[in-house]
Amino acid sequence: MIPARITVATLGAHDMPAMRGFYRGLGWREKDGSSDGFASFLLEGAILALFPFEHLAADGHVEAPARTTGFRGTTLAINVESREEVDAVIAELRALGARITKEPEDAVWGGRSSYFSDPEGNLWEVVWAPHTSFDEHGRFVW
């Protein structure tokens, strides 16, 4: 059986100090022992890790392309617990200097969605979806 779980999402970083600074600036707790060589943040759901871009490709035994900019094809999401919280979180992100690529807007499927980008173009959705609930750790309950 292939364990049905995501434990870590790792972003290949071109500028580790800048990327660490950005995520620390969100108030997220970095794990002890994090460095500019490898950093991880203790999020609920899955760990967020940062690892130099070329090293991450090498770790997976694949070729690293030339430096990427813009959309990478993968997004991460932060579900929040109310429609209003989407707007509040985006306002806070803006105040922290994050680039908001999509202002909060109601979605055709009934929720509310917005996106921000980290300094290297990794996209995060801040989203509220109706009929979802969370446990005490902020994780989905099926």
Next chain:
Amino acid sequence: MIPARITVATLGAHDMPAMRGFYRGLGWREKDGSSDGFASFLLEGAILALFPFEHLAADGHVEAPARTTGFRGTTLAINVESREEVDAVIAELRALGARITKEPEDAVWGGRSSYFSDPEGNLWEVVWAPHTSFDEHGRFVW
């Protein structure tokens, strides 16, 4: 406060039927209502979602590059509970036709690591790390 959580990892897919088929083939449970327009899998930790590549970029209000191949700069991980389980899971993935980019090997940091790729080059690490423990849902305990 920016909620410190990852609820969903979404992969932009060029061929939705092929990508859905691959992840269903792992034995992962697709959420009711999934389609070739949007599919999600109920993993522990975070949901895995599949959404057409150009639609995902458009949803985030960013430009979609030309079709990407190879390393995208983001990886996801499946932590398992023993050194031996890394090898067992990789053997099962190989039997299912997944491309193994890195055979299991002991890592300098004391764990055991391997990688496989989905049909569009998204990399997953199957990894065991010493001194980590999980709750009954297969999620990290800090």
